[in-house]
Amino acid sequence: MIDIIISLALSLVMFGLGLKLNINQLKFHFSKPKELILGLFVQIFITPLIAIIIIILLDLNNIYSIGLLLLAAVPGGTTSGIISYWSKGDVSLSVSLTSLGGIFIAFFSLPFILYNSYKYLPIEGISTTINSLDLMIKLFLVVILPILLALIFKKVFPNFKKKANALFDKYLILYYIVVIIMGILILTRDLELLLIDWKILTISCLILNISMFSIGYFFSRFFYINQIHSKTIAIESAFQNNNLAFAISLVVIGNDTAALPSIIYGVVMTVTGLIVVVFSRKSFFKGKSLLI
Numbered sequence: 517m518i519d520i521i522i523s524l525a526l527s528l529v530m531f532g533l534g535l536k537l538n539i540n541q542l543k544f545h546f547s548k549p550k551e552l553i554l555g556l557f558v559q560i561f562i563t564p565l566i567a568i569i570i571i572i573l574l575d576l577n578n579i580y581s582i583g584l585l586l587l588a589a590v591p592g593g594t595t596s597g598i599i600s601y602w603s604k605g606d607v608s609l610s611v612s613l614t615s616l617g618g619i620f621i622a623f624f625s626l627p628f629i630l631y632n633s634y635k636y637l638p639i640e641g642i643s644t645t646i647n648s649l650d651l652m653i654k655l656f657l658v659v660i661l662p663i664l665l666a667l668i669f670k671k672v673f674p675n676f677k678k679k680a681n682a683l684f685d686k687y688l689i690l691y692y693i694v695v696i697i698m699g700i701l702i703l704t705r706d707l708e709l710l711l712i713d714w715k716i717l718t719i720s721c722l723i724l725n726i727s728m729f730s731i732g733y734f735f736s737r738f739f740y741i742n743q744i745h746s747k748t749i750a751i752e753s754a755f756q757n758n759n760l761a762f763a764i765s766l767v768v769i770g771n772d773t774a775a776l777p778s779i780i781y782g783v784v785m786t787v788t789g790l791i792v793v794v795f796s797r798k799s800f801f802k803g804k805s806l807l808i
Contacts, residue, residue: 532684534666559591583777596755603796605748729754758782
Protein backbone atom coordinates (compact mmCIF):
# COMPACT_ATOMS: atom_id res chain seq x y z
CA MET A 517 0.00 0.00 0.00
CA ILE A 518 2.86 2.37 0.89
CA ASP A 519 4.58 1.57 -2.43
CA ILE A 520 1.38 2.48 -4.31
CA ILE A 521 1.06 5.79 -2.44
CA ILE A 522 4.70 6.67 -3.12
CA SER A 523 4.36 5.77 -6.80
CA LEU A 524 1.24 7.94 -7.13
CA ALA A 525 3.01 10.84 -5.41
CA LEU A 526 5.98 10.55 -7.78
CA SER A 527 3.65 10.29 -10.78
CA LEU A 528 1.91 13.48 -9.71
CA VAL A 529 5.27 15.25 -9.57
CA MET A 530 6.09 14.09 -13.10
CA PHE A 531 2.62 15.18 -14.27
CA GLY A 532 3.31 18.65 -12.87
CA LEU A 533 6.70 18.79 -14.54
CA GLY A 534 5.01 17.77 -17.77
CA LEU A 535 2.79 20.84 -17.47
CA LYS A 536 5.97 22.93 -17.47
CA LEU A 537 7.23 21.38 -20.69
CA ASN A 538 7.43 23.35 -23.88
CA ILE A 539 6.77 21.00 -26.82
CA ASN A 540 8.86 23.12 -29.18
CA GLN A 541 11.80 22.90 -26.78
CA LEU A 542 11.38 19.13 -26.51
CA LYS A 543 11.39 18.80 -30.31
CA PHE A 544 14.51 20.95 -30.37
CA HIS A 545 16.38 18.55 -28.06
CA PHE A 546 15.54 15.60 -30.29
CA SER A 547 16.37 17.44 -33.51
CA LYS A 548 19.72 18.65 -32.11
CA PRO A 549 20.60 15.88 -29.67
CA LYS A 550 24.07 17.07 -28.60
CA GLU A 551 22.94 17.78 -25.03
CA LEU A 552 20.99 14.52 -24.82
CA ILE A 553 23.90 12.40 -26.05
CA LEU A 554 26.42 14.07 -23.76
CA GLY A 555 24.08 13.98 -20.76
CA LEU A 556 23.30 10.29 -21.26
CA PHE A 557 26.99 9.50 -21.67
CA VAL A 558 27.82 11.15 -18.34
CA GLN A 559 24.88 9.49 -16.58
CA ILE A 560 25.26 5.98 -17.93
CA PHE A 561 29.03 5.56 -18.25
CA ILE A 562 30.90 8.11 -16.14
CA THR A 563 28.73 7.88 -13.00
CA PRO A 564 29.29 4.12 -12.45
CA LEU A 565 33.00 4.63 -13.20
CA ILE A 566 33.26 7.29 -10.50
CA ALA A 567 31.37 5.00 -8.11
CA ILE A 568 33.92 2.22 -8.76
CA ILE A 569 36.79 4.63 -8.07
CA ILE A 570 35.15 5.69 -4.78
CA ILE A 571 34.66 2.03 -3.79
CA ILE A 572 38.35 1.28 -4.41
CA LEU A 573 39.70 4.41 -2.72
CA LEU A 574 37.51 4.10 0.40
CA ASP A 575 37.68 0.28 0.49
CA LEU A 576 33.93 -0.17 0.95
CA ASN A 577 32.68 -3.60 1.91
CA ASN A 578 30.80 -5.69 -0.66
CA ILE A 579 27.25 -4.87 0.42
CA TYR A 580 27.87 -1.10 0.52
CA SER A 581 29.69 -1.36 -2.80
CA ILE A 582 26.68 -3.02 -4.43
CA GLY A 583 24.42 -0.36 -2.91
CA LEU A 584 26.59 2.46 -4.28
CA LEU A 585 26.88 0.85 -7.72
CA LEU A 586 23.12 0.33 -7.80
CA LEU A 587 22.65 4.00 -6.96
CA ALA A 588 25.05 4.98 -9.75
CA ALA A 589 23.09 2.79 -12.18
CA VAL A 590 19.80 4.71 -11.77
CA PRO A 591 20.31 8.35 -12.83
CA GLY A 592 17.70 11.08 -12.94
CA GLY A 593 14.31 10.60 -11.36
CA THR A 594 11.84 13.11 -10.03
CA THR A 595 14.29 14.94 -7.75
CA SER A 596 16.49 16.05 -10.64
CA GLY A 597 13.44 17.45 -12.43
CA ILE A 598 12.37 19.35 -9.32
CA ILE A 599 15.85 20.79 -8.75
CA SER A 600 16.15 21.72 -12.42
CA TYR A 601 12.82 23.55 -12.24
CA TRP A 602 13.57 25.35 -8.98
CA SER A 603 17.10 26.31 -10.09
CA LYS A 604 15.89 27.74 -13.41
CA GLY A 605 17.34 24.95 -15.51
CA ASP A 606 15.86 23.46 -18.69
CA VAL A 607 13.00 21.24 -17.52
CA SER A 608 12.42 19.81 -20.99
CA LEU A 609 16.05 18.69 -21.21
CA SER A 610 15.86 17.29 -17.67
CA VAL A 611 12.71 15.28 -18.41
CA SER A 612 14.13 14.10 -21.75
CA LEU A 613 17.28 12.81 -20.03
CA THR A 614 15.22 11.17 -17.28
CA SER A 615 12.91 9.47 -19.79
CA LEU A 616 15.60 8.24 -22.19
CA GLY A 617 17.95 7.36 -19.34
CA GLY A 618 15.18 5.37 -17.65
CA ILE A 619 14.60 3.33 -20.80
CA PHE A 620 18.32 2.59 -21.22
CA ILE A 621 19.02 1.66 -17.60
CA ALA A 622 16.00 -0.64 -17.35
CA PHE A 623 17.05 -2.79 -20.31
CA PHE A 624 20.83 -2.44 -20.38
CA SER A 625 22.96 -0.72 -17.74
CA LEU A 626 21.07 -1.75 -14.60
CA PRO A 627 21.00 -5.52 -15.36
CA PHE A 628 24.64 -5.34 -16.50
CA ILE A 629 25.84 -3.52 -13.37
CA LEU A 630 23.81 -5.71 -11.01
CA TYR A 631 24.95 -8.96 -12.64
CA ASN A 632 28.63 -7.99 -12.51
CA SER A 633 28.24 -6.64 -8.97
CA TYR A 634 26.95 -10.03 -7.85
CA LYS A 635 29.74 -11.73 -9.79
CA TYR A 636 32.68 -9.74 -8.42
CA LEU A 637 31.18 -8.70 -5.06
CA PRO A 638 29.49 -11.93 -3.94
CA ILE A 639 27.10 -11.86 -0.99
CA GLU A 640 25.61 -15.08 0.29
CA GLY A 641 21.89 -15.53 -0.34
CA ILE A 642 21.50 -12.83 -2.99
CA SER A 643 19.78 -13.75 -6.25
CA THR A 644 21.46 -12.82 -9.54
CA THR A 645 18.22 -12.33 -11.47
CA ILE A 646 16.46 -9.07 -12.30
CA ASN A 647 13.26 -8.46 -14.22
CA SER A 648 14.09 -5.73 -16.76
CA LEU A 649 10.57 -5.70 -18.21
CA ASP A 650 9.06 -5.11 -14.78
CA LEU A 651 11.46 -2.23 -14.18
CA MET A 652 10.65 -0.74 -17.56
CA ILE A 653 6.91 -0.91 -16.89
CA LYS A 654 7.33 0.80 -13.52
CA LEU A 655 9.49 3.53 -15.03
CA PHE A 656 6.95 4.07 -17.80
CA LEU A 657 4.01 4.31 -15.38
CA VAL A 658 5.76 6.60 -12.91
CA VAL A 659 7.88 8.80 -15.21
CA ILE A 660 6.87 8.74 -18.87
CA LEU A 661 3.09 8.20 -18.80
CA PRO A 662 2.34 11.13 -16.41
CA ILE A 663 4.31 13.44 -18.70
CA LEU A 664 2.36 12.28 -21.75
CA LEU A 665 -0.92 12.77 -19.87
CA ALA A 666 0.18 16.26 -18.86
CA LEU A 667 0.88 17.16 -22.49
CA ILE A 668 -2.58 15.91 -23.47
CA PHE A 669 -4.08 17.84 -20.55
CA LYS A 670 -2.45 21.08 -21.74
CA LYS A 671 -3.82 20.51 -25.22
CA VAL A 672 -7.38 19.77 -24.09
CA PHE A 673 -7.55 22.35 -21.28
CA PRO A 674 -5.26 25.24 -22.32
CA ASN A 675 -7.07 27.76 -20.09
CA PHE A 676 -6.48 25.69 -16.97
CA LYS A 677 -2.69 25.61 -17.40
CA LYS A 678 -1.92 28.66 -15.23
CA LYS A 679 -4.03 27.45 -12.29
CA ALA A 680 -2.58 23.94 -12.57
CA ASN A 681 0.96 25.32 -12.48
CA ALA A 682 0.17 27.30 -9.32
CA LEU A 683 -1.19 24.17 -7.62
CA PHE A 684 1.86 22.22 -8.73
CA ASP A 685 4.23 24.75 -7.16
CA LYS A 686 2.51 24.33 -3.79
CA TYR A 687 2.49 20.53 -4.12
CA LEU A 688 6.24 20.48 -4.84
CA ILE A 689 7.00 22.13 -1.50
CA LEU A 690 4.79 19.64 0.35
CA TYR A 691 6.28 16.70 -1.53
CA TYR A 692 9.84 17.76 -0.76
CA ILE A 693 9.08 18.15 2.96
CA VAL A 694 7.50 14.68 3.05
CA VAL A 695 10.52 13.14 1.30
CA ILE A 696 12.85 14.65 3.89
CA ILE A 697 10.70 13.37 6.77
CA MET A 698 10.48 9.87 5.23
CA GLY A 699 14.24 9.78 4.80
CA ILE A 700 14.79 10.63 8.46
CA LEU A 701 12.27 8.00 9.61
CA ILE A 702 13.84 5.28 7.46
CA LEU A 703 17.30 6.13 8.76
CA THR A 704 16.18 5.51 12.33
CA ARG A 705 15.36 1.88 11.48
CA ASP A 706 19.05 1.04 11.04
CA LEU A 707 20.34 3.47 13.65
CA GLU A 708 22.69 1.00 15.31
CA LEU A 709 24.47 0.19 12.04
CA LEU A 710 24.48 3.83 10.97
CA LEU A 711 26.23 4.87 14.18
CA ILE A 712 29.12 2.70 13.04
CA ASP A 713 29.20 3.35 9.29
CA TRP A 714 27.53 6.75 8.78
CA LYS A 715 30.83 8.57 8.20
CA ILE A 716 32.09 6.31 5.40
CA LEU A 717 28.63 6.21 3.78
CA THR A 718 28.20 9.98 3.96
CA ILE A 719 31.67 10.62 2.57
CA SER A 720 31.07 8.14 -0.28
CA CYS A 721 27.74 9.70 -1.21
CA LEU A 722 29.02 13.26 -0.88
CA ILE A 723 32.03 12.55 -3.11
CA LEU A 724 29.81 10.91 -5.74
CA ASN A 725 27.28 13.76 -5.66
CA ILE A 726 29.78 16.63 -5.84
CA SER A 727 32.01 14.84 -8.36
CA MET A 728 29.13 14.15 -10.74
CA PHE A 729 27.76 17.69 -10.51
CA SER A 730 31.22 19.10 -11.28
CA ILE A 731 31.92 16.60 -14.07
CA GLY A 732 28.48 17.07 -15.60
CA TYR A 733 28.83 20.85 -15.64
CA PHE A 734 32.44 21.32 -16.75
CA PHE A 735 32.35 18.38 -19.20
CA SER A 736 29.36 20.04 -20.87
CA ARG A 737 31.02 23.43 -20.93
CA PHE A 738 34.10 21.82 -22.51
CA PHE A 739 31.89 20.84 -25.45
CA TYR A 740 30.52 24.41 -25.74
CA ILE A 741 27.09 23.68 -24.28
CA ASN A 742 25.47 26.80 -22.84
CA GLN A 743 25.37 27.40 -19.09
CA ILE A 744 21.69 26.60 -18.54
CA HIS A 745 21.93 23.27 -20.35
CA SER A 746 25.26 22.49 -18.65
CA LYS A 747 23.69 23.14 -15.26
CA THR A 748 20.76 20.89 -16.16
CA ILE A 749 23.10 18.08 -17.25
CA ALA A 750 25.08 18.56 -14.02
CA ILE A 751 21.89 18.22 -11.97
CA GLU A 752 20.80 15.15 -13.92
CA SER A 753 24.25 13.62 -13.37
CA ALA A 754 24.44 14.35 -9.64
CA PHE A 755 20.87 13.69 -8.51
CA GLN A 756 20.25 9.98 -8.74
CA ASN A 757 16.92 8.15 -8.53
CA ASN A 758 17.55 7.07 -4.94
CA ASN A 759 13.88 6.06 -4.50
CA LEU A 760 14.21 3.47 -7.27
CA ALA A 761 17.62 2.34 -5.98
CA PHE A 762 16.16 1.93 -2.49
CA ALA A 763 13.24 -0.14 -3.81
CA ILE A 764 15.50 -2.38 -5.90
CA SER A 765 17.78 -2.91 -2.89
CA LEU A 766 14.85 -4.23 -0.89
CA VAL A 767 12.92 -6.09 -3.60
CA VAL A 768 15.65 -7.41 -5.93
CA ILE A 769 18.67 -7.66 -3.66
CA GLY A 770 16.58 -8.34 -0.57
CA ASN A 771 19.00 -6.69 1.83
CA ASP A 772 18.28 -3.65 4.02
CA THR A 773 21.98 -2.84 4.37
CA ALA A 774 22.35 -2.49 0.59
CA ALA A 775 19.70 0.23 0.72
CA LEU A 776 21.65 2.43 3.16
CA PRO A 777 23.74 4.20 0.47
CA SER A 778 20.50 5.17 -1.32
CA ILE A 779 19.00 6.53 1.90
CA ILE A 780 22.12 8.50 2.80
CA TYR A 781 22.40 9.77 -0.78
CA GLY A 782 18.82 11.02 -0.58
CA VAL A 783 19.72 13.14 2.43
CA VAL A 784 22.98 14.34 0.84
CA MET A 785 21.39 15.38 -2.45
CA THR A 786 18.56 17.12 -0.58
CA VAL A 787 21.12 19.37 1.10
CA THR A 788 23.25 19.92 -2.01
CA GLY A 789 20.11 20.36 -4.10
CA LEU A 790 18.88 23.19 -1.89
CA ILE A 791 22.33 24.80 -2.16
CA VAL A 792 22.16 24.60 -5.96
CA VAL A 793 18.68 26.15 -5.91
CA VAL A 794 19.76 29.01 -3.64
CA PHE A 795 22.80 29.81 -5.77
CA SER A 796 20.68 29.68 -8.93
CA ARG A 797 17.89 32.03 -7.87
CA LYS A 798 18.51 35.52 -9.23
CA SER A 799 16.39 37.11 -6.53
CA PHE A 800 18.76 35.80 -3.82
CA PHE A 801 21.67 37.65 -5.34
CA LYS A 802 19.63 40.74 -6.18
CA GLY A 803 19.61 40.09 -9.90
CA LYS A 804 22.87 38.14 -10.21
CA SER A 805 22.99 34.37 -10.37
CA LEU A 806 26.18 32.39 -9.84
CA LEU A 807 25.05 29.36 -11.85
CA ILE A 808 23.27 30.85 -14.86
